[in-house]
Amino acid sequence: MGSNGIVLFAHGARDARWAEPFERLATRLRELRGADAGPVSLAFLELMTPDLPSAVADQASAGASVVTVVPVFFGQGGHIRRDLPVILDQCRAxxxxxxxxxxxxxxxxxxxxxxxxxxxxxxxxx
Amino acid sequence: MGSNGIVLFAHGARDARWAEPFERLATRLRELRGADAGPVSLAFLELMTPDLPSAVADQASAGASVVTVVPVFFGQGGHIRRDLPVILDQCRAxxxxxxxxxxxxxxxxxxxxxxxxxxxxxxxxx
Structure with a gap:
């Protein structure tokens, strides 16, 4: 049986420091879940890497059988309602x-x- | 002595539904502060109104002597490090x-x- 991965999906920005709270969030989530629970990764819509298909593929290669994508966005605008479903379909295919x-x-x-x-x-x- | 206002400063988006969590946040904050504590408003960097200068001017007109701007952003990228200080200078002037x-x-x-x-x-x- 594979592990249960989490991908924190964020917008991305030009300034590398923008990602710092997301990195802290990933670190805290790994602590809360424990070492054996499965991978926690970041993925970005634009301007930063990895993108969501790469992050999901990495977790699949590492043996994840379930991957839960959590959009780390405040509002559900066009990026979540329109862009994300298309990317998720690519990931599933x-x-x-x-x-x-x-x-x-x-x-x-x-x-x-x-x-x-x-x-x-x-x-x-x- | 004037009141102490809070302006929740968010990015803005084309989809009106994007603002819903910010409206819930403002409502909750008004509940927590109580009716006499001072105004709580939303303001947006782009794509939605009011902008920050308008929101601050409205609170000033309503008698706020202190306005605290809280950026409702996850990361501190270019919008917070570069754009916001310029807008704050406009508001102060x-x-x-x-x-x-x-x-x-x-x-x-x-x-x-x-x-x-x-x-x-x-x-x-x-």
């Missing part, structure tokens, strides 16, 4: 033995919104 | 009696990253 799932964007989660609201509150009162 | 503060992007906060990591974990194990 290229990796027919892997179950490729996709969650809704992290910004839609109530706990994430609560954490951001708490941060805003601290900023305004400091 | 246009509203000399208002103290305009700016926090680091929400994606840099450890609690926000922890909430996103928890969300990713739930997605991969469901």
């Amino acid at each position: 290229a990796n027919p033995d892997v179950e490729i799932r996709c969650s809704v964007a992290v910004g839609e989660d109530a706990d994430v919104i609560e954490a951001i609201a708490g941060y805003c509150l601290r900023q305004a009162s400091s | 246009a509203n000399p009696d208002v103290e305009i503060r700016c926090s680091v992007a929400v994606g840099e906060d450890a609690d926000v990253i922890e909430a996103i990591a928890g969300y990713c974990l739930r997605q991969a194990s469901s």
Whole structure:
């Protein structure tokens, strides 16, 4: 039985420092999951590498039988509603033995919104 | 003494539904702060209105003496490092009696990253 991988899918930017919070997120997720749980990778829509097909292919090669793509976006705009489904279809066609799932964007989660609201509150009162 | 406003500064997108999480965030923040604490507004870098100068001017007109701008971005790329300081200078020049503060992007906060990591974990194990 293969492992269960997670790919954190982000937009990408020209400035390499833009990716730092995503790298911290991946590191924290690996800690929370433990060493045996399966791979955690980053993938980008544009301007940064790897792209999503490469990241999924890497996890498939490493033995993942399920890959969960988590869009690390706040809103579900055109990138998530229009671009991502096309890329996911490419990933599924290229990796027919892997179950490729996709969650809704992290910004839609109530706990994430609560954490951001708490941060805003601290900023305004400091 | 004026009130203490918060402007949630986001990128903007063509799809109006993209703004929904930001509207939920603003609503939640108003609940957490209480009715008397001061205004909470959204502002966008591009593709959506109002822009940041308009949102700050509105809060100034409504009597805010301090406005805290919180960039609701994950990473600190060119938009935050290069574009935002220029816009903030415009806001300060246009509203000399208002103290305009700016926090680091929400994606840099450890609690926000922890909430996103928890969300990713739930997605991969469901």
